[in-house]
Amino acid sequence: MSEQQLSGSSGGVLYIVATPIGNLGDLSERAGQVLTRADRVAAEDTRHTGKLLQHLGISKPMIALHDHNERDRFVRVIDALLAGEDVALVSDAGTPLISDPGYVLVREARAAGLRVCPVPGACALVAGLSAAGLPTDRFLFAGFLPAKRSGRKAALEEFRDLTATLVLYESPHRILDLLADLVDVFGRERECVLGRELTKTFETFYSGSVASVLEDLKADPNGARGEFVVMVHGADPVDREGAATLDSDRLLSLLIRELPVKKAARIVAEVSGLGKNELYQRALAIKDAGGN
Template sequence: MPQTTSGILYIVPTPIGNLGDFSTRAQQVLSDVAAIAAEDTRHSRQLLQQFAIQNDVFALHEHNERERAGKVIERLTNGDSIALISDAGTPLISDPGYVLVQQCRAAGIKVVALPGPCAITTALSGAGLPTDRFTFEGFLPAKPQQRRKTLSALLDEPRTMVFYESPHRILHTLNDLHDVMGAERTMVLARELTKQFETYLSGSIAEVLDQVAADSNQQRGEFVLMLAGAPVQEESAADDLAALRTVQLLREHLPLKKAAGCAAEIHGVRKNHLYQLALDADNT
């Protein structure tokens, strides 16, 4: 009996707003596969109908993914190719799909991810903030205490930070950013990307908060918040020399690592940086 060739799981991005961003390749894949796994079948069927894509669509979302992944794997193993889509943008980016893709990889089933619309990269490319390094934090916690705790843990993060936020929490989140990160930290708020009322608001957290609070229209839609990273503290040569002298004095009584840690705390410099300076001094 001939061996069945496994199908392919396609990860297919869909428009985040502007339908012109729906690639020809994405449309072709969705037409050709045996079935489409969608986060919300009613929402996705409307999109597919606009592009005359007639195909079987079934639900795969955060509440049933673990339950249904096995059946999808079975279909793929038997030769059916299946496409995974989310409500908008690239699947798995703050959307379901991780469990299914992980199981496909474990089973040796081919996974093909198509490039396409994604709110994170779209927002960052138009924000004017550093993009050489950034961290995506998804949606912040809904509860105020947990949200502020999460933000406090990111206070010293040097990379640009990216968050998603919903309209009913946008003012609460901006107020928490103001209180935790400080009024003067630079940020950019991107709203309704690729849609008719696309907006970028930029400035200090206080300035963006004032603009959103003053205009109810700016409290509607889908949001990407981008926050400048914390400034990196550069140790001066004079600070280094003073801290290194303290290390040398402490080494008369303590091991080098402990001495460097104590001296770093005294002088307000980084422990690893000071430890390396002391090692370099030993080798000269």
């Protein structure tokens, strides 16, 4: 079935088009064809996308669709699609909706019965994982964590006991703070791989323990430049049979008589290897039941 046949008579097609994350040579032939044929382009930043279209020798009407206006602007795109126009959604780099705008538009387009068609290509998290040498059979992509340290550390606490590889994005002005928080929450020795400026001229990978990657980045004069993909090895699986030999409920019951529930759960998690969140919920139940 051709791209033209996908449109049908019930409206235009919304194409989700992946664009290069750095190297323009990574734009697929199909993506170029879709951008050429589309009636208009919905872009995160029309100036940025305008340069890409100019590079391809394409001139198209564009609609700005970004985090700050998507809930108001998506109606214009839906109206264009219902009128039979094909629209290509692009972000500044990589695959739309992956830590980029587009969720509201895609959801509303599908709710309206319109065809939504992915045009796959570059994606920083997949590119980073493919070259990191970390387990990829299971991974969790958490995107950008909260900017404030308290929120960021709270999020990392949620992921500390995760056995899957953790993948994060981070900006240059917060990367050192993120790594310092990883040392505090995950420990100095947890294995970590950091990809900087992927597919670009100064692409660099840093690997080792979280503490050593932090020091390497501090020592690199270019270390705080560019965009980052942060990949952290998952926690070792808990030996639940061994953990069962410890009476965690009894220990929680004793600790919550003297300590806040959250602190008691953290202490038992460190001793038993069980998940902190699981223990926190159990501690609340014990406290509600009278602490016995």
